[in-house]
Amino acid sequence: MASRRGFLTGLALAPVAFAVGCGLPEPTGIPGGGSRPLPIPPLAPSTVGDDGVRRFTLRAHSATTEILRGKHTPTWGYNGSVLGPTLRARVGEQVGFTITNDTPEPTSVHWHGMHVPAEFDGGPHQMIAPGAQWAPHWTIRQQAATLWYHPHPHGATEKHVYRGLAGFFLIDDESADTLDLPKDYGVDDIPLVIQDRRFAANGTLDESDPTDIGLLGDTIVTNGIAGAHLDLSTERVRLRILNGSSGRLYNLALADGRTFDLIATDGGLLTEPVALQQIQLSPGERVELVLTMRPGEKLALRSLPITERAGIDRATEFGFDDTFDILELRAARALRRSAALPAALVPIRPLTAVSTEPTRTFDLQWFMINGRRMDMNRIDMTIPVDTTEVWSVRNNDNWPHNFHVHDVQFQILAINGTPPPPALAGWKDTVYTGSGSTYTLAMRFTEYTDPTYPYMYHCHLLHHEDQGMMGQFLMLAPGQQPAPMPMMAGHETS
Known part of the structure; x- marks a missing residue:
């Protein structure tokens, strides 16, 4: 058997089970x-x-x-x-x-x-x-x-x-080094990218006819293959999970409904572990989960239907009703004992008061932000260096969207005026935005001023981004003014 530390490609693998629609057996x-x-x-x-x-x-x-x-x-x-x-x-x-x-x-x-x-x-x-x-x-x-x-x-x-x-x-x-967490890469500390794909009969990727959510696939691929299992030798395993799909949302759970611990989100560790039975990930988001296994058991990591769907007009078309297994976890008959999770992880200092009024507002709708589609030659805003800003981001659409900001990690101050749940109380760079909901985000812009090259903010459903749901900003030092952007080989404007 090849080592799990090696990156196996070209393996003969069967596609994962996939069920579409309500009322089908799990x-x-x-x-x-x-x-x-x-x-x-x-x-x-x-x-x-x-x-x-x-x-x-x-x-x-x-x-x-x-x-x-x-x-x-x-x-x-x-x-x-x-x-x-x-x-x-x-x-x-x-x-x-x-x-x-x-x-x-x-x-x-x-x-x-x-x-x-x-x-x-x-x-x-x-x-x-x-x-x-x-x-x-x-x-x-x-x-x-x-x-x-x-x-x-x-x-x-x-x-x-x-x-x-x-x-x-x-x-x-x-x-992070001082915390007693699973950290043996490839053994009890596992990177896991989850993606969905469509295949033609000859095995080529089907890139045709994206829906309004993008290239929604009917086969789940984990770390580049379909139909994988993970052999475990320790009592606890840390999964560093990335939703690497272009448009699909995942509502992750363990097949038997047991609790797992969320220890980190996009930008790092939380203040303390959060016990959950389900967690939703939109494209680009990451979580770190710690699971506890029993000797000899087999357990599926599963994606359940998306429950946060108010205001979404075509939930089935967007994959919200789908249920499928993502990865089978196989525990050895004898497992090496793992330390108990620390009660405290790392402190998180608030960037600003929860009551701080928004500096800017962003309305997400169709393929636009604030009624405009991306223009490579247009700077949408400039931000002074060493400032903390509060952005109000609202999904005004009947489509699912999320929101990603380059260069910074942000804190979610409120969702529709209410403090975020513990799973969203850590550092984030990408957040799902439910239809009709407003997300108040605090972020600090530091250090890297540049009058020429901008950073992006955009929906990370990649079809939406490609269609123009993106803007760009410059971070400027005192007295700096925007400068012309050079054209580069291989660069096309739209």
Whole structure:
């Protein structure tokens, strides 16, 4: 059997059970009990030079992957046939990258959730032409967290991610190191990206006819394969879960309804574990869950129908009624004991008073924010450096949307004027916005001023983003004025 520490590709795997619509029996498990072990993305190799910079190399390229049994699917990946290695660095480290684009299309690499200079953000203004290289670098200045990287070309983000370009970026720090949490990567600390895909009869990805929510798939893929199981040797396991789908929401639960502990959201650890039986994730959101297993048992991680659907006019079309198994967990007959979870994790200092009035308002509707679609040549707002702002974000639509802001992690002050539930009380960079609801978000803008290169804010349902549900802002130092943005090879405006 191949090691779970290796990133297995080209495996013969069966698709996951999938049931659509209300009233159908709940799935009883993955066909065949999960045909192959869950691939674990390898930790990316890096070198540290005399200058102290930790350097990584990434190559985006096309290949084929056996996602389904006996089917060879054309895919894109970083340093492999699909997805990418897990990048890992510590707070205070300088990191540098050499990134080569060997795909046939211009692409970019965005560091989702990262506090990073705008010129290295990897958004649609940092395109890498086919055959070209990009060399971003910065210093890690944020707390331990589970982040990710993915393409961000305007108008083509959904397809580039759908073809397989995505990977985890883990940040470590001393505060997290001292906590007695599962942290043996690939053993009891597992990165898990959940995605949905549609396949043609010959195994190629079906990129045709997106619905209003995007390319909604009927097959669940975990870490690049369908129909996986995870063998466990410890009493507790930490799942770092990313919703890497372009438009599908997941309502995660364990098949027997048991409780699990939420310990972290997008931007890092919570103040204390939160016991839950279900948790909803929209595209781009991450959570860290700790599950407790019993010796010898098998248990499915399952996605249940979306319960938060008031105001959504086509819930079935958007996949809200779907139920399916995502991953089978298999505990060994003898499990190594795990420490009890700490009662306290890390402190979170409020950015501002809950009563602070909003600085700006954002209305989400159709493919627009505040009635406007994305224009690459238009700066929608400028923000003074070293300021804390409060944004009021409202979904005025009968569609599902979420909201992501580049460079910052935010705190949710209120949802419809009410304090957020404990699961949303930590650091976030992406939040689901229910139809007709208003989300009050506090965020602080620091350090990286740039009169030329903007950051983005957008819906992270990637079809919505590609269609123009995005805006851009500059962070300016006192006295700075916006400067013209240079045109770059591989860059297209819309």
